[in-house]
Amino acid sequence: MLRIKNLEAGYGKLRVLKRISLHVNPGEIVTLIGANGAGKTTLLSTITGLVRATAGEIVLKGQNIETLKAEKIVFRGCSLVPEGRQVFATMSVRENLVLGSYVQHRQGKEQLREGIEYIYDLFPVLRERKAQLAGTLSGGEQQMLAMGRALMAKPALIMLDEPSTGLAPLVVKNIFRIIERLREEGNTVLLIEQNAKAALKVADRGYVLETGKIILEGQADELLANRDVQRAYLGRDVKEN
Amino acid sequence: MKRHLPLALLVLTAIGVQQLTHATGTAFYLTPLTMAAYYSLVIVGLCLLMGYAGQISLGHAGFFAIGGYLSAMLTTRDLTPYQDNPVLVLLDKLGCTVTGQDMFGGAVLHVHPWAAFACAILITIAVAYGIGIPVLKLKGHYLAMATLGFGIIVYRLVLASPLFGEADGISEVPAFPLFPGLAVSGGFESRVSNYYLAWGMVACAMWLLANLIHSRVGRALRAIHGAEDATNAMGVNTARYKLNTFVISAVLAAVAGIFLTHYNGGIGPSEAGIMKSVRYVAIVAIGGMANLWGALVMGSLLNIMSLRGMFGSYDDAVFGLILIVIMLFAPRGLLGLSLPQGLKRLLKRGE
Ligand SMILES: Nc1ncnc2c1ncn2[C@@H]1O[C@H](COP(=O)(O)OP(=O)(O)OP(=O)(O)O)[C@@H](O)[C@H]1O
Ligand SMILES: [Mg+2]
Numbered sequence: 001m002l003r004i005k006n007l008e009a010g011y012g013k014l015r016v017l018k019r020i021s022l023h024v025n026p027g028e029i030v031t032l033i034g035a036n037g038a039g040k041t042t043l044l045s046t047i048t049g050l051v052r053a054t055a056g057e058i059v060l061k062g063q064n065i066e067t068l069k070a071e072k073i074v075f076r077g078c079s080l081v082p083e084g085r086q087v088f089a090t091m092s093v094r095e096n097l098v099l100g101s102y103v104q105h106r107q108g109k110e111q112l113r114e115g116i117e118y119i120y121d122l123f124p125v126l127r128e129r130k131a132q133l134a135g136t137l138s139g140g141e142q143q144m145l146a147m148g149r150a151l152m153a154k155p156a157l158i159m160l161d162e163p164s165t166g167l168a169p170l171v172v173k174n175i176f177r178i179i180e181r182l183r184e185e186g187n188t189v190l191l192i193e194q195n196a197k198a199a200l201k202v203a204d205r206g207y208v209l210e211t212g213k214i215i216l217e218g219q220a221d222e223l224l225a226n227r228d229v230q231r232a233y234l235g236r237d238v239k240e241n
Numbered sequence: 242m243k244r245h246l247p248l249a250l251l252v253l254t255a256i257g258v259q260q261l262t263h264a265t266g267t268a269f270y271l272t273p274l275t276m277a278a279y280y281s282l283v284i285v286g287l288c289l290l291m292g293y294a295g296q297i298s299l300g301h302a303g304f305f306a307i308g309g310y311l312s313a314m315l316t317t318r319d320l321t322p323y324q325d326n327p328v329l330v331l332l333d334k335l336g337c338t339v340t341g342q343d344m345f346g347g348a349v350l351h352v353h354p355w356a357a358f359a360c361a362i363l364i365t366i367a368v369a370y371g372i373g374i375p376v377l378k379l380k381g382h383y384l385a386m387a388t389l390g391f392g393i394i395v396y397r398l399v400l401a402s403p404l405f406g407e408a409d410g411i412s413e414v415p416a417f418p419l420f421p422g423l424a425v426s427g428g429f430e431s432r433v434s435n436y437y438l439a440w441g442m443v444a445c446a447m448w449l450l451a452n453l454i455h456s457r458v459g460r461a462l463r464a465i466h467g468a469e470d471a472t473n474a475m476g477v478n479t480a481r482y483k484l485n486t487f488v489i490s491a492v493l494a495a496v497a498g499i500f501l502t503h504y505n506g507g508i509g510p511s512e513a514g515i516m517k518s519v520r521y522v523a524i525v526a527i528g529g530m531a532n533l534w535g536a537l538v539m540g541s542l543l544n545i546m547s548l549r550g551m552f553g554s555y556d557d558a559v560f561g562l563i564l565i566v567i568m569l570f571a572p573r574g575l576l577g578l579s580l581p582q583g584l585k586r587l588l589k590r591g592e
Binding site: 048 | 457460461463464466467468470471472473474475476477478479531
C-alpha cells in the first residue's frame with residue numbers, strides 16, 4: 001500500500017527525517033512510536049505533501065507521490081487526521097463531514113448521504129451533534145469528527161497523528177476500538193502514537209522513530225516485549241547492571 | 242428556496258425605493274443610490290475574500306481605481322496623433338474606436354468604452370494575479386501590510402502621472418453605451434435606467450456569490466478560513482482557491498470602478514486612496530465579515546449616508562472610528578450584535 005524508501009525531509013536547513021524506510025501493507029495497522037520531536041508529525045506531513053521530501057521515495061499504491069502537491073495526494077487515496085484535530089471550527093459537524101468528501105465530488109447526493117450515515121454509525125455522538133459548530137465540541141468529539149472527516153474521503157490509507165492526546169482513558173479506549181474496527185472493515189491504518197502501549201496492542205506491526213531515524217521495527221507483540229522499547233516508551237524501568 | 246428569498250427582497254426593495262422617490266418627487270436621491278450600488282459591488286466582493294476565504298485586503302480601492310482610471314483614460318485620450326500607428330489601425334478595423342468632437346469641434350479619436358472595459362478588466366486580472374501569487378502566501382498582518390503597499394503604489398501612481406490627470410483626475414469621461422437604449426451615464430434623463438442597471442448588477446453579483454458560497458467551492462473557502470493546512474489535507478487546492486477569490490473580488494472592484502466612472506463622468510485620486518480601502522474593510526466588518534447580505538445592507542446604508550454628506554468633513558474619521566468600535570464591541574458585525582455581551586466584554590477587558 002505505502003512504501004517509503006530512504007526518505008529525507010526537514011524545514012529549511014534543519015534535517016528532521018534521516019533516511020527513513022518503512023512500509024504499510026494493505027489491511028494492516030502499522031504504528032509509529034517515538035518521543036516528542038522525533039519527527040513523527042514531520043513524516044506524516046511529508047507523506048501528505050505538506051512538507052517536501054529532499055530525498056528518497058514515497059510510493060502509494062505503486063505510484064510515486066513524493067513530488068505531488070498535498071491536494072493531489074488526497075485524491076490518490078491517502079487521508080490524514082492531523083495532530084490537534086484541526087476541525088473546521090466555524091462549520092457544523094455535518095459540514096465538516098461533507099468537506100471531508102471533497103475528493104469524492106463525483107459521487108451523487110445519495111452516496112454522500114450514505115457516507116455520512118456510515119460515519120454517524122461509527123461515531124453515534126456525531127449524529128447527536130450534527131448541527132453543532134465543530135469548534136464547540138469536546139476534545140474527544142473533535143477527534144472523532146476529525147477521523148470521520150478523513151474517512152469521508154474513502155481513503156485507501158488513513159493516517160492518524162496522535163489521536164489519543166489529551167483524551168480521557170475511556171475515550172482513548174473508544175478511539176482505539178474504532179481503529180480496530182476500521183481494520184476489520186478492510187481499511188489500512190498508519191497510526192502515530194505517544195501512547196505506545198495502547199498503539200502496539202491494536203497494531204500488527206510497529207516502528208520506533210528516534211531523532212529522525214527508524215531504530216527498531218517488528219511485529220507489535222515483539223516490540224511490546226522489547227526491553228529498549230519498554231524502557232524508553234512504556235515507562236517501565238528495566239534495571240541494568 | 243431560502244437562498245432566493247433575500248434576493249427577491251433586494252429586487253423588491255430596489256423597485257419600491259424607486260417608486261417611492263417617483264411618488265414623492267425626490268428622484269434626486271437616485272443618484273447617491275446608484276453610486277452606493279457600485280460601491281456595494283466592491284464591498285460584496287471584498288466580503289467574499291475577507292469573510293469567506295479569510296484573506297484581508299487593504300488595497301481594494303487600488304483595483305477600483307485601476308478599472309476606473311484605465312477606462313477613463315482610454316475613453317478620453319485623443320488618439321488622432323497616433324492614427325497611423327499599426328496597433329491603432331488594427332483597433333480601428335476591429336471597431337474598437339470611436340470618433341467624436343472636442344470642445345472646439347475638432348475631430349478626435351477615442352477607444353470605444355467596450356474596448357476600454359475589456360482592456361481595463363484584463364489588466365486588472367493580470368495585476369491581481371501578479372500581486373496575488375506572491376502576496377497570498379502571506380498571512381494576517383503581513384497580508385494586510387502587503388496589500389496596503391499595493392494600494393499606496395496605485396494611489397501615488399495616479400497622483401503623479403500626467404496620463405491620469407495627477408491631482409485633478411480625469412473628467413469629461415463619456416457615457417458608456419452598453420447596448421442600444423442603455424448607456425451608463427449620469428444624465429438626468431437616464432437616471433432611472435441607471436439606477437436599475439446598478440442595482441441589477443448588484444443583484445446579479447449577489448446571486449453569483451450566494452451560489453458560490455453554497456457550493457462545494459464555498460464550503461472549501463470557509464474551511465480555508467478556519468484551518469488552511471487541514472483544508473489542504475482534505476484535497477482542496479487552497480492556494481488556487483485563495484488566488485481565484487482574490488481575482489474575483491478584484492474584478493468586481495474594477496467593474497464597479499469602470500461603471501461608476503462613466504456614471505460620474507470622471508474619477509479623481511481620492512477613489513484610489515487608502516481611506517477608501519479602509520472604508521471598504523470597515524463596512525465588511527460592520528456587516529459581520531462572513532455575511533454577504535450584512536455587507537450589502539451596511540454598505541448601501543453607510544455609503545448613501547456618506548454620499549449625502551451626513552458625516553460632513555469627518556467622513557474618513559467616521560469610518561475609522563466605526564472600524565475600531567466594531568472590532569471592540571461587535572467582532573461579528575452590527576447585525577450579529579448583542580449589546581449586553583459587548584459591554585460585558587469591555588468590562589472584562591478593563592479588569
Ligand atoms: N514548521 C516547522 N519549522 C521548523 N521546525 C519544525 C517545524 N515543525 C517541526 N519542526 C521541528 O522538527 C522536529 C520534529 O518535529 P515533529 O513535529 O515532527 O515531532 P513529533 O515527533 O511529531 O513530536 P510530537 O510527539 O511532540 O508531536 C522538531 O525538532 C521540531 O522542532
Ligand atoms: Mg507530532
